[in-house]
Amino acid sequence: MTSASETTPVASRGSLLGARVREAGWGYAFVLLPMAVFGIFFIYPLGYAVYISFHEWGILGKVQGVGTENYHTLFDDPVFRRAVRNTIVYTLVVVPLEMALGLVIALVINARIRGRVFFRSAFYFPSLVSSAAITAIAIYILNANGLLNAIIGSNRSWFGDPDTALWSIVGLNAWTTAGTVMLFYLAALQAIPTDVYEAAAIDGTSRWRTFWRITFPLLKPAHFFVLVVFGIGALKVFDQAFIVSGGTGGPVYSTYTAVLYIYNEAFKSANFGVAASAGVVLFVAIFILTVIQRATIGRTEIG
Amino acid sequence: MTVDTSVAAAEPYVPRRARSAVLGKVVLYGLLVAIALLYFVPFAWSVSTSFKTLPDTANFNFIPDPFTTSAWKSVWTDYDFKRYALNSLFLAVVVTALNLFLCSLGGYAFARLRFPGREILFLLVLGTLMIPDQLRLIPVFVMLTNWHLIGNFSGYILINLVTAVNLFFMRQYFLTIPKDFEEAAKLDGAGYFKTFWRVMLPLAAPAIAALAILQFQGTWNDFFWPLILFGQGNEDLYTMQLGLAQFTFTYQTLWPQLMAGSLIAIIPILVIFLIFQRFFIAGVTAAGVKG
Numbered sequence: 001m002t003s004a005s006e007t008t009p010v011a012s013r014g015s016l017l018g019a020r021v022r023e024a025g026w027g028y029a030f031v032l033l034p035m036a037v038f039g040i041f042f043i044y045p046l047g048y049a050v051y052i053s054f055h056e057w058g059i060l061g062k063v064q065g066v067g068t069e070n071y072h073t074l075f076d077d078p079v080f081r082r083a084v085r086n087t088i089v090y091t092l093v094v095v096p097l098e099m100a101l102g103l104v105i106a107l108v109i110n111a112r113i114r115g116r117v118f119f120r121s122a123f124y125f126p127s128l129v130s131s132a133a134i135t136a137i138a139i140y141i142l143n144a145n146g147l148l149n150a151i152i153g154s155n156r157s158w159f160g161d162p163d164t165a166l167w168s169i170v171g172l173n174a175w176t177t178a179g180t181v182m183l184f185y186l187a188a189l190q191a192i193p194t195d196v197y198e199a200a201a202i203d204g205t206s207r208w209r210t211f212w213r214i215t216f217p218l219l220k221p222a223h224f225f226v227l228v229v230f231g232i233g234a235l236k237v238f239d240q241a242f243i244v245s246g247g248t249g250g251p252v253y254s255t256y257t258a259v260l261y262i263y264n265e266a267f268k269s270a271n272f273g274v275a276a277s278a279g280v281v282l283f284v285a286i287f288i289l290t291v292i293q294r295a296t297i298g299r300t301e302i303g
Numbered sequence: 304m305t306v307d308t309s310v311a312a313a314e315p316y317v318p319r320r321a322r323s324a325v326l327g328k329v330v331l332y333g334l335l336v337a338i339a340l341l342y343f344v345p346f347a348w349s350v351s352t353s354f355k356t357l358p359d360t361a362n363f364n365f366i367p368d369p370f371t372t373s374a375w376k377s378v379w380t381d382y383d384f385k386r387y388a389l390n391s392l393f394l395a396v397v398v399t400a401l402n403l404f405l406c407s408l409g410g411y412a413f414a415r416l417r418f419p420g421r422e423i424l425f426l427l428v429l430g431t432l433m434i435p436d437q438l439r440l441i442p443v444f445v446m447l448t449n450w451h452l453i454g455n456f457s458g459y460i461l462i463n464l465v466t467a468v469n470l471f472f473m474r475q476y477f478l479t480i481p482k483d484f485e486e487a488a489k490l491d492g493a494g495y496f497k498t499f500w501r502v503m504l505p506l507a508a509p510a511i512a513a514l515a516i517l518q519f520q521g522t523w524n525d526f527f528w529p530l531i532l533f534g535q536g537n538e539d540l541y542t543m544q545l546g547l548a549q550f551t552f553t554y555q556t557l558w559p560q561l562m563a564g565s566l567i568a569i570i571p572i573l574v575i576f577l578i579f580q581r582f583f584i585a586g587v588t589a590a591g592v593k594g
Contacts, residue, residue, distance in 0.1 A: 024419065027417065122343070133544070
């Protein structure tokens with residue numbers, strides 16, 4: 001603070017160097033705490049997770065090094081295989097569903113409807129609400145005596161039936177997430193130049209054809225962005241599966257997801273080593289998707 | 304908007320489209336009504352149920368008969384939702400304040416101060432975006448357990464002190480502020496921290512406000528980390544979402560209470576959303592444009 005007065009006059013070489021050093025010193029001081037937290041709670045755990053995954057590790061800590069045994073245990077475990085299968089099936093279905101619903105809503109909002117600002121907010125709102133609250137409401141509406149059954153005349157317990165439990169989570173999350181997808185599509189739709197549509201209208205092209213031949217292909221960057229970002233999100237599905245099944249992944253493993261497997265291995269079975277190796281596998285899967293996204297987005301921006 | 308005016312403007316050129324335009328309107332509003340029902344009915348139904356008595360939930364009347372607020376009262380007092388709300392409010396306020404302070408401080412340094420290794424450190428920050436919470440979960444839990452930070456709030460606060468997204472957006476915002484302000488402050492003899500605290504931070508208020516709202520919402524809604532850190536037998540630390548999930552497991556068929564509890568978890572976010580809508584929508588769109 002006192003030294004600031006030295007920098008105000010036109011500085012000689014020596015005090016200029018001093019000012020540089022002082023600026024760098026303050027720079028380090030400013031980033032010290034943030035970088036310490038990033039280092040301790042983000043970067044170091046990445047390596048520590050890999051380290052734990054090569055050890056037998058219980059609730060009291062490290063037991064012994066076991067090489068790649070945890071990974072063998074993991075891939076031989078029918079519960080893990082089921083969890084991976086559920087997660088992949090879930091992702092493959094929920095993402096296209098979110099995209100379709102999000103795009104339809106975006107198209108409706110983007111048309112000249114009354115109260116479009118209101119509807120845009122209303123359809124986006126569920127995306128902002130906690131998963132625990134939305135899941136509780138879904139449990140209520142989808143229970144055997146719930147509103148859905150009263151409307152369609154059924155008596156199925158949607159989350160309690162192994163044939164429908166996972167699909168109910170798919171429906172629930174597509175419903176919630178479509179609002180966010182809608183916002184991305186709206187932004188992309190509004191970026192399409194209007195002269196494209198003028199030309200189509202003059203040619204007398206039908207709306208249906210205009211959509212499939214012009215709008216849909218022009219949305220390709222948005223499709224890709226949504227696919228990858230929400231695909232990664234879908235691989236991490238946990239909250240809803242945990243809450244509807246009470247943490248069991250049931251009925252009969254039908255809602256057991258990859259992250260639920262990590263959680264249960266750690267906190268139910270105290271196999272931190274196996275849980276960490278499942279975390280590493282999930283990380284690799286997500287990493288590959290992210291690299292594909294970065295590579296392809298770079299290309300679409302250039303091309 | 305612009306897209307459609309162009310289609311409409313083109314209509315006079317092709318008169319035979321008049322009938323299809325009417326049909327288009329019907330399809331459009333039909334879809335809108337269907338989507339609106341799909342999105343409004345679940346919330347309306349949960350509000351209605353929260354004012355019902357338990358026997359009345361067996362009927363599918365929309366207007367509660369009799370109308371009662373007893374479910375709201377009972378979750379608030381008998382079932383600890385008051386404590387859950389206070390815990391969540393405390394964590395959301397503390398995490399938001401500390402996180403935004405540190406992310407502004409770091410963001411400012413990365414935007415404006417020159418020091419060797421700046422670019423590498425910044426890349427490291429961005430790199431943390433690639434590390435999913437689901438991988439950090441085991442090592443972070445082990446570390447916090449070893450440091451005895453599981454049985455209280457400090458572990459949760461510590462791991463949420465910074466986020467790469469907030470730091471990144473603060474840096475981007477500081478880059479847009481003209482340098483004149485800092486130079487004027489320097490001429491007045493202000494040091495680096497004073498310049499940051501008294502000059503730059505107030506100038507960055509719009510960005511801080513937007514990020515604070517999103518951070519508050521994220522912390523209030525967080526289920527994953529509270530479950531990991533407080534879910535192993537620390538009921539007095541339960542947050543709103545954790546308490547609600549626990550209530551869902553234990554009292555699943557007390558529907559009026561479950562709906563009242565869910566709505567208590569939703570209402571703060573609804574209020575914030577109604578007041579600050581544009582921040583939420585702009586935030587998502589910015590993320591989309593950035594890719």
